Amino acid sequence: MPAIRLRPWVSGSNFRKDRRMERHPTKSDFPVSEVRRYLEPGPIVLVSSRLRDKTNIMTLGWHTVLEFSPSLVGLMISSGNHSFRMIRETGACVINLPTTKLTDTVVAVGNTSGAAIDKFAEFGLTSVEGSMVEAPLIQECHASFECRLHDDALVERYNFFIFEVVKARVAKTPKHPETLHYTGDGVFMVSGKIISRRSQFRPEML
Amino acid sequence: MPAIRLRPWVSGSNFRKDRRMERHPTKSDFPVSEVRRYLEPGPIVLVSSRLRDKTNIMTLGWHTVLEFSPSLVGLMISSGNHSFRMIRETGACVINLPTTKLTDTVVAVGNTSGAAIDKFAEFGLTSVEGSMVEAPLIQECHASFECRLHDDALVERYNFFIFEVVKARVAKTPKHPETLHYTGDGVFMVSGKIISRRSQFRPEML
Numbered sequence: 001m002p003a004i005r006l007r008p009w010v011s012g013s014n015f016r017k018d019r020r021m022e023r024h025p026t027k028s029d030f031p032v033s034e035v036r037r038y039l040e041p042g043p044i045v046l047v048s049s050r051l052r053d054k055t056n057i058m059t060l061g062w063h064t065v066l067e068f069s070p071s072l073v074g075l076m077i078s079s080g081n082h083s084f085r086m087i088r089e090t091g092a093c094v095i096n097l098p099t100t101k102l103t104d105t106v107v108a109v110g111n112t113s114g115a116a117i118d119k120f121a122e123f124g125l126t127s128v129e130g131s132m133v134e135a136p137l138i139q140e141c142h143a144s145f146e147c148r149l150h151d152d153a154l155v156e157r158y159n160f161f162i163f164e165v166v167k168a169r170v171a172k173t174p175k176h177p178e179t180l181h182y183t184g185d186g187v188f189m190v191s192g193k194i195i196s197r198r199s200q201f202r203p204e205m206l
Numbered sequence: 207m208p209a210i211r212l213r214p215w216v217s218g219s220n221f222r223k224d225r226r227m228e229r230h231p232t233k234s235d236f237p238v239s240e241v242r243r244y245l246e247p248g249p250i251v252l253v254s255s256r257l258r259d260k261t262n263i264m265t266l267g268w269h270t271v272l273e274f275s276p277s278l279v280g281l282m283i284s285s286g287n288h289s290f291r292m293i294r295e296t297g298a299c300v301i302n303l304p305t306t307k308l309t310d311t312v313v314a315v316g317n318t319s320g321a322a323i324d325k326f327a328e329f330g331l332t333s334v335e336g337s338m339v340e341a342p343l344i345q346e347c348h349a350s351f352e353c354r355l356h357d358d359a360l361v362e363r364y365n366f367f368i369f370e371v372v373k374a375r376v377a378k379t380p381k382h383p384e385t386l387h388y389t390g391d392g393v394f395m396v397s398g399k400i401i402s403r404r405s406q407f408r409p410e411m412l
Contacts, residue, residue: 041387042246062270076272158357162364181397194393195386198393
């Protein structure tokens with residue numbers, strides 16, 4: 001048994017059972033210029049990649065929106081991750097948005113290495129071919145954003161990749177899914193409750 | 207009356223009344239290597255700055271943690287903001303963390319320009335001298351992180367500043383304050399509820 005499988009929850013059979021109980025959210029195309037709607041709140045995301053016949057998934061909380069159009073996002077992908085080389089070599093990834101339903105999957109993905117296991121298989125996740133990039137989408141997630149490398153100027157110094165979101169698919173419901181926001185130390189904050197202050201905004205600031 | 211004062215809530219007297227009703231959180235020093243605890247969840251923040259005798263505050267949702275030590279954070283500060291030049295020229299700012307108690311202040315700060323008003327005075331906010339940088343802290347916020355410019359390599363191309371957090375002050379309670387996470391369109395998600403999965407983490411991944 002690989003050293004990383006320290007916990008009973010890292011068990012393929014449990015995850016496959018969970019998966020059968022969940023319906024996959026039905027997704028529609030979504031404007032790439034509006035992905036800030038899902039990423040600006042700062043959720044933990046699952047980043048999927050493919051290099052030749054191998055896929056991988058990592059959890060990631062260090063990301064920011066950078067521009068509406070082109071739709072640019074910055075991701076800090078530590079070079080210690082197995083995904084780093086796959087994404088560096090292909091210049092492609094998919095940013096997937098998990099909801100709280102996938103909390104245990106998020107934790108399991110973040111505590112295992114793609115060098116040792118096939119995370120799609122191990123955790124009962126369904127990979128869907130990307131339409132614009134080679135990397136796979138994760139069907140069980142609320143949204144998936146296909147990304148192509150836009151600028152690697154800060155990859156050497158900070159492991160900071162700037163991607164362009166070239167295709168977005170989002171579930172229509174729920175409108176405001178509960179998302180996970182990582183604080184470190186094994187603790188997530190949950191977002192979902194909404195406050196609207198729309199009437200207090202100047203129209204050009206919305 | 208300046209054109210930006212479109213709404214009755216942008217009124218100094220209202221904000222001053224609110225302020226008298228709030229006790230300022232008592233803050234303590236906090237390790238700069240652990241600011242991810244507050245920033246990784248992706249809250250909207252108030253960024254304060256000073257250029258000579260003028261101070262300013264802007265709301266900002268496009269930021270990411272980049273490194274634990276040195277404590278690096280990346281901020282996308284659009285060059286259209288009055289704060290841009292102040293921060294560009296001084297290489298300093300303070301990232302302040304507002305809680306939901308300050309929702310109306312966050313909205314008001316984001317819908318006004320420091321070119322026209324003194325936001326500290328207008329919104330009844332208390333400025334506290336920074337101990338490591340020239341920029342002022344906002345007393346009413348839950349946490350304040352004093353930042354010094356670390357790398358401006360991407361400022362020209364993306365308005366993306368990399369700062370080092372050189373001093374952190376955080377309120378001891380509440381441990382998990384309700385924070386605001388902006389989605390665009392005048393709508394914030396609220397984080398505050400906690401899920402702990404600490405027991406499922408490998409120790410080195412915490």
